[in-house]
Amino acid sequence: MTEKKHRIPDVVIRRLPVYLRYLQQLMSYDVDTVSSQQMGHDLNLNPAQIRKDLSIFGDFGVKGMGYRVSELADKLSKILGLDKEIPIVLVGVGNLGAALCRYNRYQKSATKIVGLFDGHPAKIGQVHGSLEVRPMEELVDFVRQNNIKMAIITVPAAAAQSVCDALVAAGVKAILNFAPVLLNVPEGVRVQNSDVTVELQALAYYL
Amino acid sequence: MTEKKHRIPDVVIRRLPVYLRYLQQLMSYDVDTVSSQQMGHDLNLNPAQIRKDLSIFGDFGVKGMGYRVSELADKLSKILGLDKEIPIVLVGVGNLGAALCRYNRYQKSATKIVGLFDGHPAKIGQVHGSLEVRPMEELVDFVRQNNIKMAIITVPAAAAQSVCDALVAAGVKAILNFAPVLLNVPEGVRVQNSDVTVELQALAYYL
DNA sequence: GTGCTCATGTTAAAATTTTTACATACCGAA
DNA sequence: TTCGGTATGTAAAAATTTTAACATGAGCAC
Missing domain, CATH: 3.40.50.720 (NAD(P)-binding Rossmann-like Domain)
Incomplete structure (x- = not known):
């Protein structure tokens, strides 16, 4: 996906910090890859929804593999504007x-x-x-x-x-x-x- | 409307306390009647949504008049289970x-x-x-x-x-x-x- | 390289939620 | 008692959000 097609729904934005925290937690356990299925299971969300949310901002995943945890965390931080204080x-x-x-x-x-x-x-x-x-x-x-x-x-x-x-x-x-x-x-x-x-x-x- | 047709959506339930507080505020100003239009204006909500939310639980309004403030507050309290401590x-x-x-x-x-x-x-x-x-x-x-x-x-x-x-x-x-x-x-x-x-x-x- | 596996990105369908539109009925005035 | 003004309750439409389904392509084994 390219950049913002339309205005991004608030519900999506509000889920991003949840994803981010989850990823940071995974990082602290030295997990380096995670699938939308695993995320969905752990966060009580539908995997398709997670993929859809993320795909709004770019193609962050790797087919057959999932998402690289620290890379995705970085992207989300940047999207939310949390890369600067x-x-x-x-x-x-x-x-x-x-x-x-x-x-x-x-x-x-x-x-x-x-x-x-x-x-x-x-x-x-x-x-x-x-x-x-x-x-x-x-x-x-x-x-x-x-x-x-x-x-x-x-x-x-x-x-x-x-x-x-x-x-x-x-x-x-x-x-x-x-x-x-x-x-x-x-x-x-x-x-x-x-x-x-x-x-x-x-x-x-x-x- | 009669009693619960289906399960009531969470979004609706979460608006009820907002209505309730608003009504209590009106009561403190001795307002005894309010229309969905007025409520919608003050709460930044669509009047129809308010009417719809309320109508799930009963016919609380009076046509041509609006809602009796203290009566509606009572009903909402009861619905939320706030009539007992x-x-x-x-x-x-x-x-x-x-x-x-x-x-x-x-x-x-x-x-x-x-x-x-x-x-x-x-x-x-x-x-x-x-x-x-x-x-x-x-x-x-x-x-x-x-x-x-x-x-x-x-x-x-x-x-x-x-x-x-x-x-x-x-x-x-x-x-x-x-x-x-x-x-x-x-x-x-x-x-x-x-x-x-x-x-x-x-x-x-x-x- | 070739082929197999797997999980993505995405399209289409389903479900939910909001908004519009209006027929209905209450109140108050005459 | 009748009538006009008005705001409800709701049915239908629109918009949004979630879920399902799947074609695609990256990585890995051989």
């Missing part, structure tokens, strides 16, 4: 924010939190990992000066939209939002919501 | 676990964390909110004795499967999993994964 700001250093911040330090992922912000005066100056919490007033300048395109929002619901607006105004293009509100963003800005309450409530249905 | 155990009281635990206390949701467990000896006995961290050895008995059907896993990846097995053995039917691994569960047990890394990486694609 992606700096992130986190706004709202409450419990969850602090947890994410700590979590981020242990991973050797391309996405890296480089700035912490909070509107609560008592929080300013607190240190989490190697980062000091900065006041909201500095947010826009910081984002602009460091050319930051991605942000995590972990402020209370009531503050989320105004934080979001500030981020967008400063040039942020992708937001992972933990506040339980629907954020309003202009075209071209991507929001991914993550909401524990919603997930628990949906799970409750199946009991 | 749902007790939850949380396993793995690290940063994220503690954050979720704290978060849960502030919400007045039907889902309620009633037990905290951790395998790390240093954590045992720590108090978070009104709950004391218990040792893993007590997990199975606690779950059985309190007839707990839902759990949150916030342990490291390496421990997640064995925790999961213990939970399932004790009778848990729904698991919200924050560990970055695919859990293996028998038929009839539901797992919902929540994985910040995956979400950040998927977002990266859009930059």
